[in-house]
Amino acid sequence: MTGGEATPSVAVFGAGVMGVGIAALALGRGVPVTIVDVDEERLGTARERVRAELRLAHMMGALPRTGPAGELRLAGSASAAADATWVIEAITEDAELKAAAHREIAAAVAPGTARITNTSSIPVDELAGRVPSPADLVGVHFMNPPYLIGTLEVVRGPRTGERAMAAVKELLSVLDRKGIVVGDGPGFVTSRVLHRMINDAANVVAEGRATVEDVDALMEGCLGHPTGPLRTADLIGIDNLVDSLTVLYERTGDEGCRPSELLLRKVAEGDHGRKTGRGFYEYGVR
Ligand code: NAD
Numbered sequence: 001m002t003g004g005e006a007t008p009s010v011a012v013f014g015a016g017v018m019g020v021g022i023a024a025l026a027l028g029r030g031v032p033v034t035i036v037d038v039d040e041e042r043l044g045t046a047r048e049r050v051r052a053e054l055r056l057a058h059m060m061g062a063l064p065r066t067g068p069a070g071e072l073r074l075a076g077s078a079s080a081a082a083d084a085t086w087v088i089e090a091i092t093e094d095a096e097l098k099a100a101a102h103r104e105i106a107a108a109v110a111p112g113t114a115r116i117t118n119t120s121s122i123p124v125d126e127l128a129g130r131v132p133s134p135a136d137l138v139g140v141h142f143m144n145p146p147y148l149i150g151t152l153e154v155v156r157g158p159r160t161g162e163r164a165m166a167a168v169k170e171l172l173s174v175l176d177r178k179g180i181v182v183g184d185g186p187g188f189v190t191s192r193v194l195h196r197m198i199n200d201a202a203n204v205v206a207e208g209r210a211t212v213e214d215v216d217a218l219m220e221g222c223l224g225h226p227t228g229p230l231r232t233a234d235l236i237g238i239d240n241l242v243d244s245l246t247v248l249y250e251r252t253g254d255e256g257c258r259p260s261e262l263l264l265r266k267v268a269e270g271d272h273g274r275k276t277g278r279g280f281y282e283y284g285v286r
Pocket residue numbers: 013014015016017018019036037038039042089090091092093094097101118119120121141142143144235236237240244
């Protein structure tokens with residue numbers, strides 16, 4: 001923790017799938033949260049979406065029902081993060097947008113504040129090279145949904161400093177998460193392995209070798225995958241998955257990461273998964 005604040009607090013950038021999930025996790029653990037998003041519409045529905053995630057987390061027993069919940073604030077600009085103990089950036093998976101957001105965040109927060117990126121695939125050092133005080137930048141790859149999955153990937157870039165690592169350790173302790181520290185590079189460990197597999201699963205369906213349901217049933221029944229790769233794609237958001245695959249493909253040249261035509265078609269048609277009500281499967285309106 002930095003600055004000796006009385007009440008540690010989190011600023012979360014991005015009111016999307018992950019920002020809302022991370023906010024619910026922190027609030028459920030009694031930590032006040034400020035969510036910052038540039039999209040007014042997203043911000044307008046954020047409070048209700050956080051409430052829905054908290055309800056679900058309580059129903060599943062993933063967060064304690066007792067104890068005070070943190071207070072939620074919503075804001076449209078980075079200056080609202082000025083007093084935050086930790087900043088977690090969970091905005092669109094785009095290196096340009098993220099670098100610009102991190103410059104704004106660095107200008108708004110107290111010097112030495114840990115600036116965490118929740119990127120799925122952009123190397124931390126690629127961002128660190130484009131922002132002030134790169135030692136304060138560290139990757140924490142929360143899994144979706146953040147309140148349910150207790151283990152996450154901590155990405156220590158070559159320029160990440162000890163102070164940022166210590167701040168992450170403290171945050172994970174407050175949030176009751178287990179972090180596994182991995183080296184930097186496109187997709188780190190989890191996205192490098194998982195996203196390529198999901199892409200292959202989409203290609204298998206596109207080739208007509210098996211249905212969506214059968215691919216998932218095989219991966220669940222034979223290999224113990226908890227939700228199947230294509231249901232996982234819907235949970236992640238197919239638009240975000242394609243962005244991450246593009247990052248991986250552009251930085252590794254691995255043909256297995258070139259986004260499947262089927263995934264690209266679903267993005268173009270607006271079938272982004274759970275968040276739009278339809279992806280590989282149909283969902284009730286969220
Ligand atoms: P999303 O598309 O659901 O939400 C992104 C949000 O960021 C949008 O509300 C957008 O308005 C906002 N945004 C864009 N630019 C901004 C800025 N400059 N300042 C503030 N807000 C801004 O995306 P998501 O699925 O929540 O993913 C967010 C990040 O988390 C990405 O880096 C993604 O790769 C990563 N991630 C996603 C998952 C997942 O399962 N979806 C899991 C782990 C990590």
